[in-house]
Amino acid sequence: MTKVHFIAIGGSVMHQLAIALKNKGYQVTGSDDEIFEPALSNLRQAGILPDSTGWDAGRVTPDLDAVILGMHAREDNPELIKARELQLKIYSFPEYIYQESKNKTRVAIGGSHGKTTTTAMVMHALQQQHQSFDYLVGARLEGFAQSVNITDAPVIVCEADEYPASVIEKRPKFHFLHPQIAVLTGIAWDHINVFPTYEIYKEQFAIFIRQMEPGQVLIYNEGDPELAELVTATGAHLRLIPYGLPQHTIENGATRVFFGQESASLEVFGNHNLLNMHAAKLVCNELGMTNAAFLAAIATFKGAAKRLELVAKNDHGIIYRDFAHAPSKVKATMEATKQQFPDRKLVAVLELHTYSSLNAEFLEQYQGALDAADTAAVFYSKHALEIKRMPDLAPELIAQRFGRNDLHIFHDREKLETFLAAQNYRDTNLLLMSSGTYDGLDFSKLKELLSNN
Template identity: 45%
Template sequence: MQKRYHLIAIGGSVMHNVALDLADLGNEITGSDDEIYEPSKSRLLKKGLLPDKIGWDSDRIDDSIDAIILGKHARNDNPELLKAQSSGIPIYSFPEFVASKSKATKRVCISGSHGKTSTTAMIMHVLKYHDYDFDYLVGANLDGFDKMVKLSDSDILVVEGDEYPSSCLDMRAKMLHYRPNIAVITGIAWDHVNIYKTYEDYKNIFRDFLNGLQKDAICFFDQTDSDLNKMMINEVFPPKRQSYNSFETNKKGEIIYNGQAFPISIFGNHNLKNLKAAYHVCQSLGIENHAFFEAIANFKGAAKRLELIFESERLTVYKDFAHAPSKCEATVNAVKGKYQNKNLTAILELHTFSSLDKSFITQYAETMSNADKAFVYFDPNALKMKQMPDLDPEFVAKSFKHPNIEAIDNSKRLKEVLESIKTDDTEVLLVMSSGSLGGFDLTTFF
């Protein structure tokens, strides 16, 4: 039976993909937002789902709507939300909606402070390679998938579940909705300091995740994460638990497993750990060893995850979504490990609430140590939009404890740096950003 859904904050990365998928299923979709950026705007327009005007309008809400799907961007004083509440229309956050709609008996949820998207993408790649029918929700665009969300009546659901609150009405972490019987925790490193004021608060949300699992469920976890390992070994939780470490590789970068060598296209110890997590999940879904390694050989990675965007005889450029301290360190180490004898310049944009919080920035100490030269960029306008106090570039630079680092707070200087890299001694450039990087499109810059 087809239904009518209205999405408040339809322009979000996941939200607009939910809209696209529900429309593909034949449902009537409307939506609203106070700002819609690319690529959401073009994709919604192509499907005829772009709101006719930007902003909120309570007149959009009427009794013909079967349900409201509420994005995290919307606030609790939103006029459309208030009218929907007074009209008694069912209201769901998107993770709540996905969990309630799925009929899957095999539910996979990838959680953790880092590596969620990559691990989820690896699993999806293997399942698709072997023609499995499955539903999914992932936080990046992937080769071979035209959407980030697919909801049908499949018996397998694979989701990336993060620890951020679901909506203004539903402060539960998104990952708490999915109740998987196959779970992964990739690691725990304090993040989202605007929500979780202490590291213990942050760890507690993963305890809640584990306590929500059934006894017959299994959770795979990274044993090299000391805090996570202690929690999983010393504390009592309902599900079965199994640790993992990274795959071993030879000098060619091939995986060595059971005495055999298997080629892969990804690199970095963090990715080898993500791959081991994906391997265990796929085994739990019935995929045998040879089938897993056959499929993963041509996996290139998710968008903006160590994505190679330029390569010449003189310069190689990678872009990555890394923004938290643990992600930054793992990504820098991965690139330096691959190009040990080359001069590496790393640029990090501070864009998230946590990364712009003065009391949290010291967590980045020595995370870029393996870069020969480092730059940290932040946009003062991002601070104003988040209603946060100004940052002193000198303080930011000192916090990283790198001998050759510069903090930049204006796009003009950032452009000068990027231009200079075209001709200086940089041989490998790594740019890490979850923001707009001053509006520069790196794919056309080099």
């Protein structure tokens, strides 16, 4: 029996891989210094929750076939030190995914934005068409029990993240997947704590393209000039399939998409989602699916969690929650909402929560990002700045960086709640964008905003 030990098993995708391997019949152990929900309950239910928290070198034994190292583990971790002493095989998460999928057709979906949604669309279509596949995705999706699955399926569909693989493997995760079919959705600078300049960030995508074997498939967004230039410069050895915005119509807030003679009405909307869908269709075509079969499947796709997620709606207003936080994502989400409902006002609130967005210099990248909103607000938590050991941000600086003198700026959750309650939501949509929680904002109470108008 294959024996695997996880150092830092409690991570959001790490614990999902652990469960997937347990389900495959492997003997799985793990450790962590803290495990939170939902990982705690998930691991307990799978029977692989560590019996105590903390690190214990005694858990690392010579008979282990693999040690999988989570992002949370540090270089001085006693279990990592022991694994090195024993000269065991130590893998980062993506390195191990590759080990498990060497004999599969590997699909990797990368890019600065749209990775999760495009991956989710491919997964949804394959599932609807009863095709067997494994997967790795950065969100919980409706219809899927977990976010990682490893079986004996002939195909694996991976969301391909550019973040470093582990504390001992600083190269980006997507460099280890070696796909036969790849998607790149676009390039927009992010993760400045890891990639201090745009050129360094862009080079990671160039390496990804160069590493692909001759004749393999690269599906890329030709509407992104930076990406198109990069693909032309580095992708001549590949079978290149460009994509753009597919033909579509919008009537009464509903979108219909057309591929040749085939068409379907959609439950998602926005140019960014139409681009994601075009990429997903091309992947599914490569895996043997017809346009008609893809459209029949994608018509029931409701979106990935926290991507234009519906919080509440009535006849004259909708409240959406969206994971958007990087400048390109914020702009795309804003424009999509405005385009879908051109006759409604848009109130948009963005939380600055990531290291990049709280950096005074990087904030310049947000210039004009909130322009599509009729009323725009920015929220940031003083606590988040303290945790990240970053200097305070002056409201005047934030307004200047966004290029809006009328920008409402809050760092107190109660004042944000008062602001939201004071808005008129007649013929108005509210869009809340963040990878955080607005310091504990109660989203379940937001529906009252619509009922009060």
